[in-house]
Amino acid sequence: MIVAAAAPAPASGTDLVLRLSGVDKRFGKPPHVVQALHGVDLEVRRGRVTGLIGPDGAGKTTLMRIASGLLTPERGAVQALGFDAARQSLQVQSRVGYMPQRFGLYEDLSVQENLDLYADLQGVAPTARAPRYRELMHMTGLASFTRRLAGRLSGGMKQKLGLACTLVHPPELLLLDEPTVGVDPVSRRELWQIVYRLVREQSMTVLLSTAYLDEAERCAEVILLHEGRVLGHGAPGDFSQPLTGRSFRVTAPDIGKRALQARLGTKPGVVDAVIQGEHVRVVLDAGTAQHPNALPRDLPGATIKPVPPRFEDAFVTMIRGDRPGRPVEVPAMTGAANTDGTVIQVRHLDRRFGDFYAVRDLSFDVRRGEVFGLLGANGAGKSTTFRMLCGLLPASGGRLSVAGVDLRTASATARARIGYMSQKFSLYGNLSVHQNLRFFASAYGLTGRSHRQRIDAALTGFELEGYRDTESQTLPLGYKQRLALACALLHQPDILFLDEPTSGVDPLARREFWARIGALAEGGVTVLVTTHFMEEAEYCDRMAIMAAGRILALGTPEQIKARARGAAKPEPGEETTMEDAFIALIEAAKRQETQTDAA
Amino acid sequence: MPPERAWRSGRGGAHMRLRGLVRKEFLQILRDPSSIAIAFVMPVVLLLLFGYGVSMDARHVPLAMVVEQPDADTAGLVGAFGNTEYFHPIAMPDMRSAERAMLAGRVSGIVHLRADFSRRLHSAGGAPIQLILNGVDANYARLIQGYVQGVWGAWLTQRARLQGARLPLAVDLQPRVWFNGNFRSRDYLVPGLIVVIMTLIGALLTALVMAREWERGTMEALLVTPVRMREILIGKLIPYFVLGMGGMALSVAMAVWLFQVPLRGSLWVLTLSSALFLGAALGMGLLISITARNQFVAGLLAIITTFLPAFILSGFIFDIGSMPTVVQWITRLMAARYFVAILQTSFLAGDVWPVLLPNALALMGMAVIFLGLSRRRARKRLE
Numbered sequence: 001m002i003v004a005a006a007a008p009a010p011a012s013g014t015d016l017v018l019r020l021s022g023v024d025k026r027f028g029k030p031p032h033v034v035q036a037l038h039g040v041d042l043e044v045r046r047g048r049v050t051g052l053i054g055p056d057g058a059g060k061t062t063l064m065r066i067a068s069g070l071l072t073p074e075r076g077a078v079q080a081l082g083f084d085a086a087r088q089s090l091q092v093q094s095r096v097g098y099m100p101q102r103f104g105l106y107e108d109l110s111v112q113e114n115l116d117l118y119a120d121l122q123g124v125a126p127t128a129r130a131p132r133y134r135e136l137m138h139m140t141g142l143a144s145f146t147r148r149l150a151g152r153l154s155g156g157m158k159q160k161l162g163l164a165c166t167l168v169h170p171p172e173l174l175l176l177d178e179p180t181v182g183v184d185p186v187s188r189r190e191l192w193q194i195v196y197r198l199v200r201e202q203s204m205t206v207l208l209s210t211a212y213l214d215e216a217e218r219c220a221e222v223i224l225l226h227e228g229r230v231l232g233h234g235a236p237g238d239f240s241q242p243l244t245g246r247s248f249r250v251t252a253p254d255i256g257k258r259a260l261q262a263r264l265g266t267k268p269g270v271v272d273a274v275i276q277g278e279h280v281r282v283v284l285d286a287g288t289a290q291h292p293n294a295l296p297r298d299l300p301g302a303t304i305k306p307v308p309p310r311f312e313d314a315f316v317t318m319i320r321g322d323r324p325g326r327p328v329e330v331p332a333m334t335g336a337a338n339t340d341g342t343v344i345q346v347r348h349l350d351r352r353f354g355d356f357y358a359v360r361d362l363s364f365d366v367r368r369g370e371v372f373g374l375l376g377a378n379g380a381g382k383s384t385t386f387r388m389l390c391g392l393l394p395a396s397g398g399r400l401s402v403a404g405v406d407l408r409t410a411s412a413t414a415r416a417r418i419g420y421m422s423q424k425f426s427l428y429g430n431l432s433v434h435q436n437l438r439f440f441a442s443a444y445g446l447t448g449r450s451h452r453q454r455i456d457a458a459l460t461g462f463e464l465e466g467y468r469d470t471e472s473q474t475l476p477l478g479y480k481q482r483l484a485l486a487c488a489l490l491h492q493p494d495i496l497f498l499d500e501p502t503s504g505v506d507p508l509a510r511r512e513f514w515a516r517i518g519a520l521a522e523g524g525v526t527v528l529v530t531t532h533f534m535e536e537a538e539y540c541d542r543m544a545i546m547a548a549g550r551i552l553a554l555g556t557p558e559q560i561k562a563r564a565r566g567a568a569k570p571e572p573g574e575e576t577t578m579e580d581a582f583i584a585l586i587e588a589a590k591r592q593e594t595q596t597d598a599a
Numbered sequence: 600m601p602p603e604r605a606w607r608s609g610r611g612g613a614h615m616r617l618r619g620l621v622r623k624e625f626l627q628i629l630r631d632p633s634s635i636a637i638a639f640v641m642p643v644v645l646l647l648l649f650g651y652g653v654s655m656d657a658r659h660v661p662l663a664m665v666v667e668q669p670d671a672d673t674a675g676l677v678g679a680f681g682n683t684e685y686f687h688p689i690a691m692p693d694m695r696s697a698e699r700a701m702l703a704g705r706v707s708g709i710v711h712l713r714a715d716f717s718r719r720l721h722s723a724g725g726a727p728i729q730l731i732l733n734g735v736d737a738n739y740a741r742l743i744q745g746y747v748q749g750v751w752g753a754w755l756t757q758r759a760r761l762q763g764a765r766l767p768l769a770v771d772l773q774p775r776v777w778f779n780g781n782f783r784s785r786d787y788l789v790p791g792l793i794v795v796i797m798t799l800i801g802a803l804l805t806a807l808v809m810a811r812e813w814e815r816g817t818m819e820a821l822l823v824t825p826v827r828m829r830e831i832l833i834g835k836l837i838p839y840f841v842l843g844m845g846g847m848a849l850s851v852a853m854a855v856w857l858f859q860v861p862l863r864g865s866l867w868v869l870t871l872s873s874a875l876f877l878g879a880a881l882g883m884g885l886l887i888s889i890t891a892r893n894q895f896v897a898g899l900l901a902i903i904t905t906f907l908p909a910f911i912l913s914g915f916i917f918d919i920g921s922m923p924t925v926v927q928w929i930t931r932l933m934a935a936r937y938f939v940a941i942l943q944t945s946f947l948a949g950d951v952w953p954v955l956l957p958n959a960l961a962l963m964g965m966a967v968i969f970l971g972l973s974r975r976r977a978r979k980r981l982e
């Protein structure tokens with residue numbers, strides 16, 4: 001393991017805002033004890049942004065709650081702003097601002113009423129309120145929405161209102177628990193600008209947790225948390241810097257990107273291989289990195305080019321050690337060898353709720369064996385589209401067909417060709433892995449020998465034998481996801497719907513998941529997937545970017561990025577990320593709107 | 600100390616926080632259709648239902664009359680049944696069809712006059728009549744039995760007076776009914792309903808709105824502000840206390856003006872005892888919400904521990920005195936029982952202190968226990 005954490009020079013007493021030492025936290029009673037934090041030591045210093053980074057389930061929220069005195073640790077000491085967070089929680093709470101994951105807003109109260117409530121609770125003097133409100137509303141851009149109910153705000157606006165409420169009395173320490181999850185990239189960028197401003201102008205101390213690894217680079221300091229332990233603490237560069245010279249980009253136009261990734265991933269010396277647009281990004285171990293050109297020698301037409309390391313490379317290397325990724329065996333899926341062609345067809349699809357259009361004039365096609373992504377923030381209309389495609393929700397207008405039929409009126413045989421995996425995994429938590437598989441196999445009408453064979457194949461193919469008799473609710477998240485996918489594939493569907501399949505699983509599990517999806521697609525299965533992880537778009541063959549119920553852009557990841565480069569000012573040498581593309585597209589759409597309005 | 604800090608830590612701060620919480624709660628009540636439904640629509644519906652629909656009285660009971668040998672005497676008796684508002688006599692040709700009607704539920708009883716009815720009526724032994732009742736609902740059957748005997752007795756007396764003879768009676772029973780002289784079930788059901796309505800507002804609604812704060816994550820945001828747990832609890836108590844007293848006033852007004860239920864006791868006794876009961880109900884509601892942090896569980900717990908007992912074990916519908924001893928002991932744990940006793944006394948009898956005082960004391964004790972327990976159990980922590 002790399003020790004990026006040559007922990008910053010011990011801070012002097014006044015410089016320290018938050019210090020945890022030897023903190024242990026457990027939840028539940030035996031035999032279902034979850035150890036959320038193991039001996040956590042960390043320090044947060046004044047006047048800078050410290051990022052608490054780790055996948056869901058790493059213990060970030062628990063840590064935040066302990067810092068604000070909402071939870072007491074079993075062991076260890078917590079000092080916040082000079083007070084003991086466990087015993088003097090009231091003193092701590094009148095000095096910190098804490099925004100919980102769901103923003104803590106009263107949705108049936110207006111923006112102004114929410115602000116008034118928090119000003120009352122924080123004891124903001126009546127005379128101080130008007131200027132403070134003005135400042136906050138200006139900063140968050142909510143000034144013209146003060147009378148709107150909080151529940152009617154968009155996700156990004158809710159997030160900003162939540163922030164304004166925690167800032168109504170300027171806190172000495174600002175704790176933000178995953179403020180950017182599920183929020184569109186534009187709002188996410190705006191939030192970061194606000195945070196920087198607070199730090200710069202009011203020298204506020206900010207501790208911000210996030211599951212997006214790419215946000216590490218925006219923090220002054222990063223604390224990396226994984227499975228309840230601190231893996232490292234330092235400037236973001238400290239983490240990726242040791243990997244300089246080990247990250248490369250491989251391009252091989254003659255081999256498909258998935259085949260290329262699969263072959264690179266199993267080569268000795270390759271620590272990590274992920275698809276990035278048309279390329280495959282690899283991280284090599286120290287020895288192999290000496291002679292990178294030797295790597296693609298047996299791959300026809302392949303070229304390799306060094307790229308600067310990024311935070312995620314470091315994270316994966318740290319938790320995987322220098323062990324290479326294991327090849328993923330995918331249980332043979334007999335994707336019925338149908339003729340190539342369009343499997344999903346959507347034309348001018350509308351969905352209204354009252355006078356609100358959740359989805360408006362949507363048209364796209366998905367071809368056989370393609371991985372098609374619907375990308376967008378919460379509330380963009382992805383899930384509504386999905387439900388209509390699966391036949392769970394009638395359309396208000398337009399046409400759609402899946403495998404040639406509208407699933408709402410389709411027969412059971414047509415439905416049997418569909419596999420569906422929902423965001424919440426839809427497992428029976430108190431049934432064991434094997435019982436879940438048995439239940440879903442019966443639900444899909446498998447009987448006798450095929451019933452047994454499919455279950456056995458799923459147990460081996462998804463490496464679930466070790467957990468055969470474990471209650472599924474106690475499985476680690478990555479395994480739950482595997483089991484859910486195994487259940488969705490039991491009846492060998494040739495179309496697979498995946499709704500936010502990777503939210504909350506760690507980067508390793510996510511890599512493995514996408515490797516399986518890639519292999520399925522190679523086998524002829526058509527995959528439709530929704531996600532709000534911009535980077536996951538890179539795994540898709542084609543995708544649609546959605547915002548406010550409409551498609552902003554449709555095409556391959558490369559095409560979309562190219563379009564965005566055209567829309568934004570091109571910066572030579574800068575690689576466009578999917579997030580940049582998304583923001584450029586949204587801004588271009590807004591400009592167009594204002595132009596039309598003006599005309 | 601900077602002025603703002605002084606403001607935040609002093610009494611002004613506590614007052615400001617409480618005011619903020621109470622105002623928030625009222626705004627939420629006004630905007631949430633389900634709160635309005637539980638607080639105002641449900642009381643009106645329940646009162647109308649019990650006031651007009653459900654009645655424990657027997658009125659216009661369909662009764663099959665089988666007369667084997669019709670003559671002047673039997674016609675007189677059948678007429679007597681028809682003349683009361685209690686019965687709706689239906690003539691049947693024979694016992695077979697009467698039994699069929701009974702099986703089909705078209706009649707609740709059969710009065711059978713044999714062929715020798717008139718002959719034996721004039722003889723010394725007197726004539727028997729046969730009464731067959733549907734005994735599925737035992738209370739109802741007993742009620743009908745009583746009424747039939749009443750009609751029969753009255754008819755005999757009247758007949759005797761007309762003939763100038765005295766009826767040979769061993770004991771002359773002259774019953775008088777106190778407090779609810781007209782036997783109007785509405786007069787004791789409607790006051791009892793006030794208990795149910797206040798339980799709904801005090802316990803169910805309070806438990807639900809607290810659980811909702813946990814579910815939506817707003818409680819977490821509240822807990823990290825400098826607010827005290829005491830203030831959060833009081834901030835819930837005040838609005839729902841006001842709402843509960845409002846529901847009580849509405850129900851009393853409807854009872855007195857719409858249903859003409861007499862209110863013989865004084866209004867201030869009613870108000871004070873309602874406040875005590877509401878204290879106990881709110882305490883229950885808060886206690887439930889501290890244990891159950893989702894609306895489904897909180898709702899179920901509130902219904903099982905407060906709403907159903909208020910209906911079944913309070914003496915509102917079923918007389919506690921006729922319950923088995925064990926159940927009677929259980930009813931002592933129900934605040935509703937004491938409040939029903941106070942309300943029925945207050946409405947129908949007046950300020951009878953020997954009844955009111957012990958019940959009021961019991962309510963006060965329960966309010967103190969439940970509110971105290973919720974204060975002790977509520978922690979400014981997430982666990």
